[in-house]
Amino acid sequence: MKKSDLSEKQIENLLRDLPKVTDKRSPEEIYQNLSVKRTRKRLPGWLVPSVAASAALILLLILSPSLSGWQNSASNSEKAESGAELAKTEMKEESQDAGDSVSRNNQMKFSNDDSAVEPNSEMQDGPLEQDQPTAVYSEDINGYNVLTYAIPEPNAQIAVPITVLVHSKGGETWFELFEQTMKTLQEEKWGLADYFPLNAQLSYIEETEEVHVDVPADHQYGSGSASETAFERILAQSLPYERVKKINFSTEGQKGIELGNTGNVTELQIKDRKRHAYYFYYPEGNANPYIVPAEESYDTVAEALQQMLKDRKELGLKASLPEQFRDDLVSLSHDEKVLLIKLADGSRLPGDFLHSLEAIMLTAKNFGFEAVRLENAAPDSIGPFDLSEVLPLPVGPNKKIIEGEKEVGE
Amino acid sequence: MDSVFDILYQKYHQDLYRFLFYMVKNKELAEDLVQEVYIRVLKAYDRFEGKSSEKTWLFSIAKNVAIDHFRKQKGWKQWLLEKLDFSAAQVRDQMPLPEELAQQKETIQRMYECLDQCTVDQKMVIILRYIHELSISETAEVLSWTESKVKTTQHRAIKALKKLMEATEKEVMPSEKVRP
Numbered sequence: 389m390k391k392s393d394l395s396e397k398q399i400e401n402l403l404r405d406l407p408k409v410t411d412k413r414s415p416e417e418i419y420q421n422l423s424v425k426r427t428r429k430r431l432p433g434w435l436v437p438s439v440a441a442s443a444a445l446i447l448l449l450i451l452s453p454s455l456s457g458w459q460n461s462a463s464n465s466e467k468a469e470s471g472a473e474l475a476k477t478e479m480k481e482e483s484q485d486a487g488d489s490v491s492r493n494n495q496m497k498f499s500n501d502d503s504a505v506e507p508n509s510e511m512q513d514g515p516l517e518q519d520q521p522t523a524v525y526s527e528d529i530n531g532y533n534v535l536t537y538a539i540p541e542p543n544a545q546i547a548v549p550i551t552v553l554v555h556s557k558g559g560e561t562w563f564e565l566f567e568q569t570m571k572t573l574q575e576e577k578w579g580l581a582d583y584f585p586l587n588a589q590l591s592y593i594e595e596t597e598e599v600h601v602d603v604p605a606d607h608q609y610g611s612g613s614a615s616e617t618a619f620e621r622i623l624a625q626s627l628p629y630e631r632v633k634k635i636n637f638s639t640e641g642q643k644g645i646e647l648g649n650t651g652n653v654t655e656l657q658i659k660d661r662k663r664h665a666y667y668f669y670y671p672e673g674n675a676n677p678y679i680v681p682a683e684e685s686y687d688t689v690a691e692a693l694q695q696m697l698k699d700r701k702e703l704g705l706k707a708s709l710p711e712q713f714r715d716d717l718v719s720l721s722h723d724e725k726v727l728l729i730k731l732a733d734g735s736r737l738p739g740d741f742l743h744s745l746e747a748i749m750l751t752a753k754n755f756g757f758e759a760v761r762l763e764n765a766a767p768d769s770i771g772p773f774d775l776s777e778v779l780p781l782p783v784g785p786n787k788k789i790i791e792g793e794k795e796v797g798e
Numbered sequence: 799m800d801s802v803f804d805i806l807y808q809k810y811h812q813d814l815y816r817f818l819f820y821m822v823k824n825k826e827l828a829e830d831l832v833q834e835v836y837i838r839v840l841k842a843y844d845r846f847e848g849k850s851s852e853k854t855w856l857f858s859i860a861k862n863v864a865i866d867h868f869r870k871q872k873g874w875k876q877w878l879l880e881k882l883d884f885s886a887a888q889v890r891d892q893m894p895l896p897e898e899l900a901q902q903k904e905t906i907q908r909m910y911e912c913l914d915q916c917t918v919d920q921k922m923v924i925i926l927r928y929i930h931e932l933s934i935s936e937t938a939e940v941l942s943w944t945e946s947k948v949k950t951t952q953h954r955a956i957k958a959l960k961k962l963m964e965a966t967e968k969e970v971m972p973s974e975k976v977r978p
Binding site: 394396399400402403404405406407408409410411413415418419421422687 | 803807811812815816819825829833840901905906909910928956957960
């Protein structure tokens with residue numbers, strides 16, 4: 389008792405002497421964890437709507453016979469028997485004559501919900517192409533020339549980058565080939581909007597890396613703000629930054645182009661479009677998605693990947709990573725060239741992960757990586773990819789091969 | 799990296815970490831919780847009005863994170879026990895001492911142990927006042943208390959710690975006295 393008579397002052401001093409415990413992690417490590425955790429936290433928020441969406445879909449499937457009877461009173465019980473099959477064709481019909489934007493919106497919601505329950509896509513179209521990759525890989529090139537065109541989808545909300553493989557007759561410059569190929573694009577067959585060839589005279593000045601675009605006086609590119617931004621965006625995304633830094637506009641030889649809201653535009657600087665997240669875009673009646681970048685740029689590949697867990701409804705884009713991936717992903721790390729994706733022990737990638745993997749690879753490429761590696765991945769392979777190996781990144785998204793009549797000469 | 803994160807990290811990270819560490823006495827847990835603080839801060843940073851200082855604002859978020867953690871982690875039973883101030887600490891598993899503490903002299907280690915037996919309120923005040931050396935008014939701001947509540951809680955905490963220190967010393971003394 390005697391010795392232990394500590395004064396309050398002494399207690400206070402003892403407290404002040406408690407050691408300064410420190411966190412030894414680096415800020416980078418903390419930030420990385422943070423990025424992963426930040427979305428994990430949000431899980432309940434989007435889990436509810438997606439569960440609700442799946443439930444709604446199941447209900448829809450159950451009710452679809454009677455539903456179709458509703459909408460089309462002439463067709464009753466016989467039609468109803470063909471059930472879900474019918475509901476699908478019905479949807480297509482509906483969308484085709486969807487003139488006004490309201491019904492188009494409805495339809496869009498429809499198809500969003502629909503693909504929220506992925507396995508369903510088999511119903512929409514032949515499942516045959518399911519395990520084919522969609523992007524262009526170096527082994528695909530095989531003597532082809534590679535060109536990229538940004539092509540708007542029918543609602544002109546987004547531009548889908550299409551990597552076109554085409555044979556050259558030999559001797560053309562890339563720009564000549566770019567112009568020639570522009571005429572052979574089959575946008576509508578690909579589920580996109582007819583846009584090319586452009587209603588304009590194009591020329592390329594190699595020294596200054598500029599493209600000159602001369603439109604006729606009656607051009608339509610300036611009517612309505614949608615088509616005007618589309619025009620600029622499509623040009624900017626179709627012309628490769630490595631070769632073109634600036635676009636100059638003229639109208640029948642007179643400097644500038646009249647673009648609705650923006651007024652007279654004389655030139656457009658092309659930005660190095662980088663650091664985007666890639667999403668799925670399902671064109672009408674197609675089981676395979678196009679893999680499409682959204683406008684936003686992100687600081688880290690981790691942030692971009694997180695975004696890819698979520699649909700972008702306003703753009704009609706679907707999440708390109710399954711929700712399960714959020715929990716399977718343990719960490720991301722990288723050196724200069726390789727992005728390492730570490731998955732949880734015992735995790736198993738879903739059977740339809742092929743296109744998600746492509747979306748990851750395209751995003752990684754967009755962030756300047758040259759390869760990705762998955763650690764702890766099961767199964768060992770997905771589509772043609774051996775997951776025990778380092779995977780080189782694709783050349784470009786959304787492959788289309790043109791063996792057009794025009795080139796057939798050789 | 800997010801520039802807001804960068805700034806916050808430089809200025810406050812170790813402080814926030816230390817606060818949470820002394821609250822939960824577990825390094826890994828404190829690491830998790832400090833991340834939770836960042837998540838909340840980054841979400842709300844735009845809304846920070848500058849009514850209080852940035853530092854007290856951050857500490858108040860850290861305090862909320864710690865309290866939420868206690869509520870969540872412990873079943874209601876344990877939370878209740880703690881509230882009723884049973885000496886639950888005696889039953890609790892002994893956490894291994896972090897190295898910074900293992901190097902300290904015995905009285906400091908004992909003080910560290912005694913902290914566990916304070917109530918959550920007392921602990922918060924003690925940590926903010928003595929480890930972080932916040933003023934009474936800053937502490938009041940962090941905890942959204944009045945200054946007089948800070949003062950009385952602090953006073954009671956010191957008294958309680960004094961008692962605890964004396965009591966634990968008695969336990970130690972006999973065995974030490976046997977030897978000479």
